[in-house]
Structures are given as C-alpha cells and as structure tokens.
Amino acid sequence: MQKITLLLLLMLVPLFSSSIDKKINSKKRELSSKKIEYNKMDKKLSTIAKKIIDAKAERSKLDKKLDSLEKNIKQDQGKFNELSSKKKALDIELSNLSREIEDKREEFISLVTDKFSMALVLEELKKPTKESIMMQEAYGLYEKENHKEIEKLKDDIEVLRVKEEHFVNRQEEIKGAIANYEKERVEYQEKKSKKIKIIKELARDKAIYKKRFDHIRDSKRSLQRKLAKLQIIKQEEQEYRKERNRDKTERVRSSHRSKSVKTASYRGKKTISPMKGSRLIKKFGTYIDPIYKFKIFNKSITLKAPYKGSKVRSVLGGKVVFAENSGGMLGKVVIISHPNKIHTIYAKLSRLAPGIYVGKRLSKGSVIGKVNKSLMFEVTKNNKHMNPLKLIKL
Incomplete structure (x- = not known):
C-alpha cells in the first residue's frame, strides 16, 4: 500500500x-x-x-x-x-x-x-x-x-x-x-x-x-x-x-x-497548534523510505484531523499572501506572512473560510479553512525551512 x-x-x-x-x-x-x-x-x-x-x-x-x-x-x-x-x-x-x-x-x-x-x-x-x-x-x-x-x-x-x-x-x-x-x-x-x-x-x-x-x-x-x-x-x-x-x-x-538541507533556527515562544486535537503522523526532517530505502527530506509536518471538517487556524497574527486552489495533492493552500520573516503554509485544505483573500490581515487563532483528513503544515524563516514543532505546541 x-x-x-x-x-x-x-x-x-x-x-x-x-x-x-x-x-x-x-x-x-x-x-x-x-x-x-x-x-x-x-x-x-x-x-x-x-x-x-x-x-x-x-x-x-x-x-x-x-x-x-x-x-x-x-x-x-x-x-x-x-x-x-x-x-x-x-x-x-x-x-x-x-x-x-x-x-x-x-x-x-x-x-x-x-x-x-x-x-x-x-x-x-x-x-x-x-x-x-x-x-x-x-x-x-x-x-x-x-x-x-x-x-x-x-x-x-x-x-x-x-x-x-x-x-x-x-x-x-x-x-x-x-x-x-x-x-x-x-x-x-x-x-x-x-x-x-x-x-x-x-x-x-x-x-x-x-x-x-x-x-x-x-x-x-x-x-x-x-x-x-x-x-x-x-x-x-x-x-x-x-x-x-x-x-x-x-x-x-x-x-x-x-x-544536507539547511534549516532555520528558532528560539522564540511556542504558539498554538493550527488544528485543535490533531495528531502528528508525519515528522519534519530526513527519513528513510521503508520500501525503497532512500533518504527523503520532509520540509513539512502532517497532522491527522480529529474529525472530518476540522477547523484550521492561523498560528500567529499576520497577512495572507497566497490563498487559492493549487490543485493536485496539495488541494487548497494558504500562505501567511508574519513578523520576523516567518511564513506559515497550510496545505490540503478542503475549503477556505469566508473572507480569506490575499491582503487579509489575520489575528492569532483566526480560522482560515477546514480539512477532511489531514493538514500539511510548513514553516519558513528567512527563506529557510524550519521544524514546525519548534514553533507550535501539540
């Protein structure tokens, strides 16, 4: 499988x-x-x-x-x-x-x-x-x-x-x-x-x-x-x-x-999870494919939704810079720009919340959409990838 x-x-x-x-x-x-x-x-x-x-x-x-x-x-x-x-x-x-x-x-x-x-x-x-x-x-x-x-x-x-x-x-x-x-x-x-x-x-x-x-x-x-x-x-x-x-x-x-992939460091306080009650099913970083035995670097984490239609929230206050259906496996994608050159990416959304558009300013905890099964969550800082678990609490 x-x-x-x-x-x-x-x-x-x-x-x-x-x-x-x-x-x-x-x-x-x-x-x-x-x-x-x-x-x-x-x-x-x-x-x-x-x-x-x-x-x-x-x-x-x-x-x-x-x-x-x-x-x-x-x-x-x-x-x-x-x-x-x-x-x-x-x-x-x-x-x-x-x-x-x-x-x-x-x-x-x-x-x-x-x-x-x-x-x-x-x-x-x-x-x-x-x-x-x-x-x-x-x-x-x-x-x-x-x-x-x-x-x-x-x-x-x-x-x-x-x-x-x-x-x-x-x-x-x-x-x-x-x-x-x-x-x-x-x-x-x-x-x-x-x-x-x-x-x-x-x-x-x-x-x-x-x-x-x-x-x-x-x-x-x-x-x-x-x-x-x-x-x-x-x-x-x-x-x-x-x-x-x-x-x-x-x-x-x-x-x-x-x-090796260069990643960004983060020493700030942790913030909320993008999805309440979620469970980590795919980690950030390098792992070996169990079938083909080759090394893969995963730039995001995947969170299992507690139920179909779970709400996804912005983990920090910021401004929406991308919000549309990217098609394929990523589904609907939202990218939010935050202070200190941090960007958070939310993929595999089944639908976007009303009023989510490019230029929209959001506060921490604002609902940006929903997922059916899982959420792909990615974080970048200074244009480098960062382990999302350093930013959020599960």
Whole structure:
C-alpha cells in the first residue's frame, strides 16, 4: 500500500509542476494585461488632472474679470448716484430761479398798477403834471433795473440748464457703461457657470477613473504577489522533484551521501497548534523510505484531523499572501506572512473560510479553512525551512 502511495505521489509531481507552470504563465499574461491597462488609466488620469488645472485657471481668470466688472459697476453706480444728487439740487435751483423771475414780473406789474398807472395814463393823454413826470422817470428807472435783474436771472438759468444737460448726458453715458458692464457680467457669469460644471464633471470622471485605477493597481499588486508565491512554490516543487529523482536512483547507497538541507533556527515562544486535537503522523526532517530505502527530506509536518471538517487556524497574527486552489495533492493552500520573516503554509485544505483573500490581515487563532483528513503544515524563516514543532505546541 505504501509502495502504491509513493508511486502515485511521484506520478502526481509532474502534473503539479505542469499546473504551476500553467498558473504562472496565466498570471504573467494577466499581469501584462493589467500593466497595459494601468498605464492607459494613468495617462487618462494625467489628462483629466491637466484639464482640471486648466479649467480652474480659466475659472480664476473669469473670477478676476467678474471682480473687475463688479468694481467698475460699483464705481459708475456711485458716479451716477452723485450726478443724480447734483441734478436734483440743480433742478431745485432752477425751479427757485424760475419762481424768482415770475415773482419779479408779478411785483413789477403790481407796482405799475398801483403807482405808475396814473402817470402812464396822463402821458398817454398828453396832460403831464410835475408829479406824473417824476413818476414817469421813476418808472423808467425801475423798469430798466427790473429788466436787468430778470435778464441776469435768465442768464443764471441758462448756465444751470447747460450744466443740467451736461449732467443728463453724463448720466446717460454712465447708464450705458453700467448696462455694458452688466451685460459682460452676465456673459462671464455664464462662462464661469459652464467652467464650474466642467470642473465638476471632470472631478466626477477623475473619481471614477481613480477608483478604476486603484482597482487595477491593487489587482496588479495582487498578481505580482501571486506570481512571486507561485515562483516560490514552483522552485520548491522543482527542488522536491530533483531530490525525489536523485533519491530514487541512488537508493540506499545515496542515503549516506545525501546533501544536507539547511534549516532555520528558532528560539522564540511556542504558539498554538493550527488544528485543535490533531495528531502528528508525519515528522519534519530526513527519513528513510521503508520500501525503497532512500533518504527523503520532509520540509513539512502532517497532522491527522480529529474529525472530518476540522477547523484550521492561523498560528500567529499576520497577512495572507497566497490563498487559492493549487490543485493536485496539495488541494487548497494558504500562505501567511508574519513578523520576523516567518511564513506559515497550510496545505490540503478542503475549503477556505469566508473572507480569506490575499491582503487579509489575520489575528492569532483566526480560522482560515477546514480539512477532511489531514493538514500539511510548513514553516519558513528567512527563506529557510524550519521544524514546525519548534514553533507550535501539540
């Protein structure tokens, strides 16, 4: 029975190697595709970022232009209000002057009616008296002076009307300037609104592409880690196969010349067993095959499960760096990286626990999966194999 098992194991090694090679090639193709996609997305993000910078610079220019327009409108509005106040005062002055002219005219008519009417009548009748002659002369002087005052008032009114016309013209000019500024303000405000909309759209696009970019980057990193672990597994498998082939031909004689395997030392405290109630059925280190009598170095230990579906736990806190179905005799495999360059490998898992994935951080004792019959448990430190029993307590 042991002979058949060993032969079957030797037959499965090439199949496992082929499976690893296929996975490595597949991961390389995926990684190459991800790199191309990553570069495209990186370029797209750079383009969007430049567009956002340009749009913000344009918006800044528009803000400055709008500020300038607001300032001009405010200044011209102040000038317009000042002219309106002056025009109002001017209108009052014009009204007062017009009223003063009317008052002088009425006063003159009243004076003529009351005091000069008789003298004028006698003058008309050619019957002047001494008094009427004096009144006539006084009337002439008064009429002349009154006319002079009225003419002066008219001149003042004309000056004021010219000034008023100037104010009105300036008001119209300022109103026109304000209207133009307000029109420009509307146009620039519309441009600014469009720029803000563009910036928001670009920011939304940037967020979408950033999310895709991060996803691609994480996928790329995950693929790189998987590829690295597959390369490690392939290297170990090749060493294992070489050792098997060498030991198979050398048999018992070669056992005395067998190359010693360097192992890592460990002086730390022991931790929990990866499987409660388990029993050691295969030890770590060199042993002689009972059938073929050749020396074999076993890099792991095998633990017998107390029952079907026994839970497997992480012996230390760490991060999952490999978790998938490796196929063949190893079944599902989980590799966890721990502090001090320690890695623990759990093979022959029948199923993985929910939430176990590459990058997942685990605490000591976290369930990583289940086994049906046995667990193959391996430990490395500083890239050298280590006796797992130096790390765990059974």
